[in-house]
Amino acid sequence: MSKRNPEYDFVWCPGCGDFGVRRALEWALERHVAEHEIPQANYVIVAGIGCSGNMVHLMEGDQPFGLHGIHGRTLPLSFGVKMGRPDLETVIVAGDGDFLAIGGEHIGPAAARNVNVTCVVMDNGVYGLTKGQSSPTTEMGVMTSSTPYGKIEAQMMPLKYYLTIGVSYIASHYSSKPRDLANVIQDAMNHKGFSIVHVQSPCTTYNDTYDLLKGNRRKGIPGMAWDIPEDHDPTSRQSAEDLLDRPGIPLGLVFKEERPTLQDRVDEIAGSNPNRTAEELLASYAI
Amino acid sequence: MTDNHSQDFVIRFAGEGGQGLVTSADAMARAASNAGYYVSTFSTFPSQIMGGPASSQVRISNSPVLSSGDSVDVLVSLDEYAYNNHQADISENGVAIYNSGEFQLPGGGQYFGIDADELAKSTGNTRAANMVTIGAVAHLIGFSLEEIDAFITQRFTRGRPGDEEIIESNKMAIRLGAEVAKSSGFSVGTLAPPIPPDYEQIMITGNAALALGAVAAGVNFYVGYPISPATTILVWMEQNLVGPGRFAHQVSSEIEAISAIVGAGYAGKKSMTATAGPGLSLMGEGIGLAWMAEIPCVVVDVQRGGPSTGLPTKSEQSDLFACLNPGHGDMSIPVLAPGSVEECFDAGALAVNWAERFQGPVIVMSEFGQAEKGENIRKPDLGDVDVEDRSVYQGTNGYARYQSWDSDGLSPMPIPGGPGAYVANGSEHDEVGDTTHLPRHHVRLTHRRFSKLDLLNDAHIEIENEGATAMIMSWGSSKGPAREAYERLRKAGSDIGWLYSMALNPLPDAMKAALERANLVIVPELNYLGQWSAILRQHGYRAESVTQYTGLPFKPATLVDRIGARVEELRAEKGTVLA
Numbered sequence: 001m002s003k004r005n006p007e008y009d010f011v012w013c014p015g016c017g018d019f020g021v022r023r024a025l026e027w028a029l030e031r032h033v034a035e036h037e038i039p040q041a042n043y044v045i046v047a048g049i050g051c052s053g054n055m056v057h058l059m060e061g062d063q064p065f066g067l068h069g070i071h072g073r074t075l076p077l078s079f080g081v082k083m084g085r086p087d088l089e090t091v092i093v094a095g096d097g098d099f100l101a102i103g104g105e106h107i108g109p110a111a112a113r114n115v116n117v118t119c120v121v122m123d124n125g126v127y128g129l130t131k132g133q134s135s136p137t138t139e140m141g142v143m144t145s146s147t148p149y150g151k152i153e154a155q156m157m158p159l160k161y162y163l164t165i166g167v168s169y170i171a172s173h174y175s176s177k178p179r180d181l182a183n184v185i186q187d188a189m190n191h192k193g194f195s196i197v198h199v200q201s202p203c204t205t206y207n208d209t210y211d212l213l214k215g216n217r218r219k220g221i222p223g224m225a226w227d228i229p230e231d232h233d234p235t236s237r238q239s240a241e242d243l244l245d246r247p248g249i250p251l252g253l254v255f256k257e258e259r260p261t262l263q264d265r266v267d268e269i270a271g272s273n274p275n276r277t278a279e280e281l282l283a284s285y286a287i
Numbered sequence: 288m289t290d291n292h293s294q295d296f297v298i299r300f301a302g303e304g305g306q307g308l309v310t311s312a313d314a315m316a317r318a319a320s321n322a323g324y325y326v327s328t329f330s331t332f333p334s335q336i337m338g339g340p341a342s343s344q345v346r347i348s349n350s351p352v353l354s355s356g357d358s359v360d361v362l363v364s365l366d367e368y369a370y371n372n373h374q375a376d377i378s379e380n381g382v383a384i385y386n387s388g389e390f391q392l393p394g395g396g397q398y399f400g401i402d403a404d405e406l407a408k409s410t411g412n413t414r415a416a417n418m419v420t421i422g423a424v425a426h427l428i429g430f431s432l433e434e435i436d437a438f439i440t441q442r443f444t445r446g447r448p449g450d451e452e453i454i455e456s457n458k459m460a461i462r463l464g465a466e467v468a469k470s471s472g473f474s475v476g477t478l479a480p481p482i483p484p485d486y487e488q489i490m491i492t493g494n495a496a497l498a499l500g501a502v503a504a505g506v507n508f509y510v511g512y513p514i515s516p517a518t519t520i521l522v523w524m525e526q527n528l529v530g531p532g533r534f535a536h537q538v539s540s541e542i543e544a545i546s547a548i549v550g551a552g553y554a555g556k557k558s559m560t561a562t563a564g565p566g567l568s569l570m571g572e573g574i575g576l577a578w579m580a581e582i583p584c585v586v587v588d589v590q591r592g593g594p595s596t597g598l599p600t601k602s603e604q605s606d607l608f609a610c611l612n613p614g615h616g617d618m619s620i621p622v623l624a625p626g627s628v629e630e631c632f633d634a635g636a637l638a639v640n641w642a643e644r645f646q647g648p649v650i651v652m653s654e655f656g657q658a659e660k661g662e663n664i665r666k667p668d669l670g671d672v673d674v675e676d677r678s679v680y681q682g683t684n685g686y687a688r689y690q691s692w693d694s695d696g697l698s699p700m701p702i703p704g705g706p707g708a709y710v711a712n713g714s715e716h717d718e719v720g721d722t723t724h725l726p727r728h729h730v731r732l733t734h735r736r737f738s739k740l741d742l743l744n745d746a747h748i749e750i751e752n753e754g755a756t757a758m759i760m761s762w763g764s765s766k767g768p769a770r771e772a773y774e775r776l777r778k779a780g781s782d783i784g785w786l787y788s789m790a791l792n793p794l795p796d797a798m799k800a801a802l803e804r805a806n807l808v809i810v811p812e813l814n815y816l817g818q819w820s821a822i823l824r825q826h827g828y829r830a831e832s833v834t835q836y837t838g839l840p841f842k843p844a845t846l847v848d849r850i851g852a853r854v855e856e857l858r859a860e861k862g863t864v865l866a
């Protein structure tokens with residue numbers, strides 16, 4: 001939308017992590033455009049429903065195309081965009097509720113297909129837009145408006161889930177370092193296959209985790225976020241598993257696997273099977 | 288049969304799934320089609336891979352076949368259960384052939400036994416049992432064995448060693464079967480010589496015709512999830528929608544399917560999916576997104592019995608309410624319901640054109656009863672398919688994609704990769720696509736979305752004998768039996784008229800005018816609620832339904848009785864008033 005529409009009435013709360021993610025995404029797109037000399041018009045942002053999905057209306061500067069659909073369906077919507085038009089660079093922006101709860105059923109199939117799209121998942125561990133209910137990544141025991149006696153489900157571990165289910169590129173980051181995050185998103189977009197950048201993006205209203213993530217010496221809180229060591233081998237599944245066994249939030253590339261995309265397979269089939277016209281298909285029903 | 292000739296025979300093969308029932312009916316249909324007859328097959332089976340009571344029939348006629356008929360002239364029963372289950376359908380002069388290798392019937396009935404397996408063995412080809420039976424059937428209806436020979440030669444000439452032997456054994460099987468039938472002394476008549484059509488034909492099922500029609504109009508993106516009775520469209524597309532710019536794929540749910548075709552439609556593709564009732568229920572929200580964000584796509588609902596899992600392999604027309612309003616909120620989805628295998632092709636093509644023209648979702652409603660029905664229909668002329676492409680925005684950036692729609696036409700749609708980047712938005716939005724809650728935007732955009740329906744006024748309609756006491760208006764695959772009933776009623780002097788529209792929403796203006804003029808509209812439909820007559824009453828027309836919810840299509844005779852009686856009742860009432 002950029003800044004030109006005074007009537008657009010959605011705003012993020014002051015300090016929302018999504019501001020940082022938006023900045024990072026804008027930088028990543030800018031650089032990707034420059035790096036590959038792809039026209040801006042060939043970029044499509046598929047947005048989920050929730051605070052984070054509204055990013056598609058809030059992006060500044062040159063606007064890519066956007067598709068702001070229905071709750072939980074960013075992956076199948078982007079599947080249609082990408083398989084219909086392989087020439088389009090497709091990026092998904094969604095939150096933890098949209099992507100992991102209602103939309104969770106689509107992650108496995110997308111990973112199995114290895115669709116060449118990039119997901120930026122903004123995880124704040126809460127449903128913000130509906131005013132503070134628990135999400136899959138809310139810690140067990142935490143009291144929210146929908147868990148008045150504390151959350152009684154286990155907390156989901158998205159990174160481990162992605163790794164297990166066959167996602168071919170997994171990165172983890174947080175919103176407080178947009179420059180680093182931009183590099184990670186750009187790298188994910190350059191990955192040929194299904195990539196997820198899972199970003200801790202705190203909700204200042206319902207689940208302010210800034211201190212927990214970055215640490216606060218004054219309050220005596222050690223930071224949960226840590227940089228992935230340079231000697232980590234992201235191409236090794238075992239190393240990735242070991243990495244994810246460590247507590248806290250890793251920052252950087254966790255896992256990366258090169259394998260054919262669904263488009264590669266489709267092109268193979270198209271190359272070795274008849275592409276029949278409607279006329280030819282009709283002729284096959286001749287008596 | 289007084290003259291021992293007939294224009295029309297129904298032959299039914301009944302037994303268990305997996306016994307080659309469909310193969311037999313199909314072989315008979317092809318042989319008769321090759322000879323110049325009109326044919327139509329119909330099958331019914333339980334939702335299981337093998338076994339379970341099943342039947343497959345073929346109607347062979349001298350004129351285009353409109354329904355699966357009233358009764359059966361020859362019943363082939365492969366087991367006792369099948370005989371008991373179907374014998375009530377045998378016509379007065381009809382004959383049953385039973386599998387004497389499996390069971391026996393007491394003497395004296397209008398039937399005879401044949402041990403097809405044993406006779407097939409004697410030809411040296413144990414797989415020729417179906418042909419033994421077909422030979423017996425051919426004798427009973429006076430169908431030329433040479434025509435079946437020709438079919439056998441065509442069917443089994445596959446360029447393999449041994450073709451010759453297989454052809455000879457099958458021909459022998461035909462004759463062995465005919466011999467048994469001859470010695471039984473029974474006959475149901477002699478099929479009158481064919482009156483071949485003066486146009487080229489193809490042999491095709493409803494689902495294949497629908498898929499072909501859609502591809503003829505340019506469908507190039509298809510995803511679907513397996514579900515009876517729509518699966519054959521998915522399989523057809525995966526087989527045939529191959530090549531650059533084309534994509535067909537099985538996805539993991541109907542929610543994925545609808546979302547993906549919306550994504551593809553947004554990106555400029557002509558996209559489609561097919562499902563049945565349960566899948567349609569899951570697609571409701573996605574169809575609403577296509578309506579709201581104004582994205583062309585086509586959803587085919589091949590109906591079965593519902594609700595819930597319902598009757599997966601039976602025919603019902605009970606999804607109409609769901610198709611007209613598949614999701615929440617104010618919307619009105621364009622719906623086409625083809626009334627024959629031939630119309631399935633037309634509806635497939637028109638649905639794609641409509642989606643492109645009005646920039647939104649279109650639903651095609653078919654039914655189990657016509658999905659797998661094989662018919663020799665007029666070969667569609669691809670030159671007649673007027674392929675429409677959406678109007679694409681060609682201007683500069685900063686475009687108001689959802690600007691108000693006026694007499695200049697519908698605002699062109701920007702396509703990613705081209706100018707006019709915007710957000711296609713499922714939330715209520717202003718003219719550029721940004722989310723808004725302001726009343727004036729919601730009012731204007733709601734009006735825009737509904738007024739686009741005015742662009743869809745060109746579907747096929749039929750209006751006959753207006754001013755009659757009552758007008759029959761069937762929809763979907765009940766058209767055939769209703770038409771047959773209408774013709775019989777007219778012949779018998781009943782004061783009845785005919786209305787038909789392939790488009791159920793929006794109704795073409797000419798059809799609205801005819802409905803307005805009608806004294807009473809009688810709607811034969813396969814559901815409990817009387818859904819189409821309820822819709823017509825909602826529009827303010829005088830309408831009532833003749834319903835059936837057995838899971839089977841209408842028999843014309845049922846409709847003749849029920850509609851005929853109603854018309855007489857109306858005439859009597861009218862007479863009373865006048866007196």
